Amino acid sequence: MRKAKPKKRILLPDPKYGDVLVTRFVNNLMLDGKKSIAYTIFYDAMDIVGEKMKDAEKAPLEIWKQALENITPQVEVKSRRVGGATFQVPTEVRPERKISLSMKNLVLYSRKRPGRSMAEKLSAEIMAAYNQEGAAYKRKEEMHRMAEANKAFAHFRF
Numbered sequence: 001m002r003k004a005k006p007k008k009r010i011l012l013p014d015p016k017y018g019d020v021l022v023t024r025f026v027n028n029l030m031l032d033g034k035k036s037i038a039y040t041i042f043y044d045a046m047d048i049v050g051e052k053m054k055d056a057e058k059a060p061l062e063i064w065k066q067a068l069e070n071i072t073p074q075v076e077v078k079s080r081r082v083g084g085a086t087f088q089v090p091t092e093v094r095p096e097r098k099i100s101l102s103m104k105n106l107v108l109y110s111r112k113r114p115g116r117s118m119a120e121k122l123s124a125e126i127m128a129a130y131n132q133e134g135a136a137y138k139r140k141e142e143m144h145r146m147a148e149a150n151k152a153f154a155h156f157r158f
Contacts, residue, residue, distance in 0.1 A: 016043060017061055021068075021099075028103045029122075044119035049126055056130075067129035071136040072102040075147040080156050089156045090147035102136075109135035 014022040022042065030038035050060040058066075077088040093101065106125060112135065115121040128134025 014039070019061070021065070022061075024099070025068075025103050025106075028100075028107050041118045041122065044117075045122040045126065048119060048123035052123070053127060053130075063130050064126055067126045068099075068102050068106065070132050071105055071129045071140045072098050073140045073143045074098075076101075076143050077146050077150055080153075082156055087153040087156055088146065088150040089153050090150050091157060102140075105136040105139050109139070 011020050011023045011027075013020050014026065016022075026035065026038045026042050029042060046060040046064065049063055053060075053063055056063060073093055075090050076093050078091050080087050080089045106129065107122075110118070110122040110125040113121040113125055115124060125134055125136060129136050
């Protein structure tokens with residue numbers, strides 16, 4: 001890379017839980033710069049999770065963090081051209097990218113879910129991910145399967 005790397009922006013913790021990870025998630029959830037609406041959606045989703053999973057004896061934030069952990073991919077495949085042929089080379093995912101991928105998948109598959117409000121859809125996807133099911137979890141499993149299938153090309157890693 002020719003240019004200098006851009007500085008990492010420091011995120012402020014969210015107002016309710018005081019967690020930087022929540023702010024990062026809300027930034028992924030936000031549309032058109034409407035952060036206050038994104039916070040409302042997230043907090044409403046947490047309330048719904050708290051209501052529906054009383055028997056889990058965990059705080060809604062703990063359930064959300066566990067759900068994120070369950071849908072975090074460890075390996076992914078990257079296309080690599082070697083002598084005219086394109087190979088899908090399995091590579092380990094960087095820690096920053098792991099978090100980013102899991103958050104983006106959770107938001108993406110929440111939006112695709114059928115339901116009334118975004119808070120309901122998000123809470124349903126969080127609970128599904130916590131129970132190791134749902135579309136976001138399936139996506140992670142699919143990524144791991146692809147990497148496993150292309151393990152033979154691991155020596156092309158760059």
